[in-house]
Amino acid sequence: MKERAGGSGFPAGRGEILIEGVRHRGRTVDVYIDGEGRIAAIGREAGRRSGREAETRIDGRGQVLIHSLVNTHTHAAMTLMRGYADDMPLQEWLTTKIWPLEAHLTGEDIYWGTKLACLEMIRTGTLAFNDMYFFMEEAARAVGEMGLRATLAYGFIDLGDEGRREKEIRATERLVSVVKGMANPRIRPAVGPHAVYTVSPEGLRWCADFSREEGISIHTHLAETEQEVRDCVKMHGKRPVAHLDTCGCLTERTVAAHCCWLDRPECTLLAARGTSASHNPTSNMKLAVNRAMPYPWMKEAGVNVTLGTDGCASNNSLDMFGAMKDAALLQKFAWNNQTVLPAPEVLHMATEAGARALGIHAGRIEVGAPADLVLISLAKPQMTPLFSEESNLVYSAAGSAVDTVICDGRILMLHGVVPGEEEILSRASKAAAALVGRSVI
């Protein structure tokens, strides 16, 4: 057996793992993970077929196995602002609550806020996420330690000011250089032009060029509110999708969050450019954006639609199971149709489509794929009875049903235990309290 860290019974690193007797797509299978973190065999007696003894064995009986969930839009360190201000008019909330806190954020805050976010994601089965915020070098350090996959973008905001743009360019270049220097295959840099209303056309063009040169993703907000669309037409003579396209930002490497206020031609253009959309139903309802992402049009056009939670200031949870249920509910309600966005499509959004958007891997459980796996306990009332894995996962499971997670072949949570949890909760709490102390005069 593998050397174990401390007395916790927790495997210290990567090594062969055999998951025995787990339920997957209605069958009972074994899954063998090799020492490189890849799935080497799936099926009855995959362990025996491999002809060797696994260093770690996980009893998968009474569990269902799914691919890890992929959160394609969040601001991870905003966990520090969870519950700090809710139920307020949008502008007042931003100007009197959120922005004053953000003005006082430090790298240390980002580190502990991102660790708290990673802890919450691990506990709820999300092992890859698309992040945009500040002090992202500290986010990279946190993600590196926590063992998840992340695509990290600095939130580029020039407000049309050339001096500010130069600073944002330097900050973006620095982040990309730092992350590339880490040479951690789980962590990738991205360019993060915040939105068409906060970044000038020049800034957007620089982001597009730089992302192409570096071969990295673009992460942006798009068509979240009606105001954004109106202002964009007024300022640039075009709706936001066309404007982004003109500036070169609509690429196959782009993830556009929200996409609430799109018309049909905009859906078609996103599809034509191969740009992925991140649906954020919980945030959109909480912030009352007054329109649901037009999923039926997106689906018809062939857009790669993925799922995100948004940050904790506007959700207030990073549990993708909650986002999955909210997506299914909101789409049905908004389109007045019980059949829109059925459970299997929601799961596809939250796994394969998300993985494709971030270009990380197939997002499927198959031989040769990286082992990004989530085991969900069936011995729970909300998983009983089990007529449909998909329905229970989307409509009743909730993230708390997650028992064990494996990312890139490393066990990050084993039977509900995440090493170091207590310190993260304590340090993040203190960082949040101190942040408010510094910000409120």
Add this chain to the structure above:
Amino acid sequence: MKERAGGSGFPAGRGEILIEGVRHRGRTVDVYIDGEGRIAAIGREAGRRSGREAETRIDGRGQVLIHSLVNTHTHAAMTLMRGYADDMPLQEWLTTKIWPLEAHLTGEDIYWGTKLACLEMIRTGTLAFNDMYFFMEEAARAVGEMGLRATLAYGFIDLGDEGRREKEIRATERLVSVVKGMANPRIRPAVGPHAVYTVSPEGLRWCADFSREEGISIHTHLAETEQEVRDCVKMHGKRPVAHLDTCGCLTERTVAAHCCWLDRPECTLLAARGTSASHNPTSNMKLAVNRAMPYPWMKEAGVNVTLGTDGCASNNSLDMFGAMKDAALLQKFAWNNQTVLPAPEVLHMATEAGARALGIHAGRIEVGAPADLVLISLAKPQMTPLFSEESNLVYSAAGSAVDTVICDGRILMLHGVVPGEEEILSRASKAAAALVGRSVI
């Protein structure tokens, strides 16, 4: 110390309980519960002040204490149909999936389905619920054993047929007699006229008269869909609220579920009659009823607005934390206003307003009140940081944060352990599979 059942460390019945060092409304308090299941003292050192030794001590440090949640609309035994059929057009779903199963339900099914529902509710902090279904004597037996509070109604459906009406009257009378005969103060009977489109005016009038004579509640569905309103106006020349009123069904003892398609005068009439509304946001979105309950009008009129999950066929969860979040999200989205239904109002709906609707007690934690208490663990990422108990409870907690529950002075779950859970999961699973086996030819 109290005698404990088996080797589980679980208190066998009622007895003095001292909860020490728990957080409640921003303070740290002790709570002393007397042998009659009532709160005898709250405050610093409530235990010492009582001058006696509690039989059971619960360490409340790192926990927040709230009143138990009250689910004012469900069909508990429909847990057996969880995930059996989803994402289908409403009529096809009812006629090809739900009704065929319901035609084959047995008393034994209701017993195990209700036990499963009670287990899920205990785990997620709901200790009182308003139930309407069939074979309710078996539901009463299940609730009696599980230790929750419930108001149980037989779903009265005469479809305008006199013979059928007579049968429904007998079934209703039988249930009321059986439940009264149990003499269990936690379990109350109610009259359950299903809806204006399934019960004749004669049936509604009988329900109104009988509920008045017996001094028991009325539980009905109201204005769930636009079709219901249209058909009611066509058949009875009145909108549903006025029609119910004409038939005597709008009383202070009435809980009307859904209330999506109300106009302003209907809200005013509900308020004038003292009738409670049960908001069911999750079900309303999943079944695409195309309108959210007009909460701002209800609030303005002074209606007692409560919260429900609906049954597991249309939700598919009984977690009231999910319903709380969905209510806050849906109302904001539907009214295009971030300030509608803030977290403290949601908590009020789910506790005090619910308790008032069911006439059970104050629904508040105060000296002299029955001890219906829920302890929620703060050592969770979703409860960190803790700027606002209300915000975290509504927007991020989820039912899985519930650690310990006490109903009427009896501990039903202690640190996540509910006695007998394994048998309930196993028996309910088997009952669900057998039900489908009998129904599908």
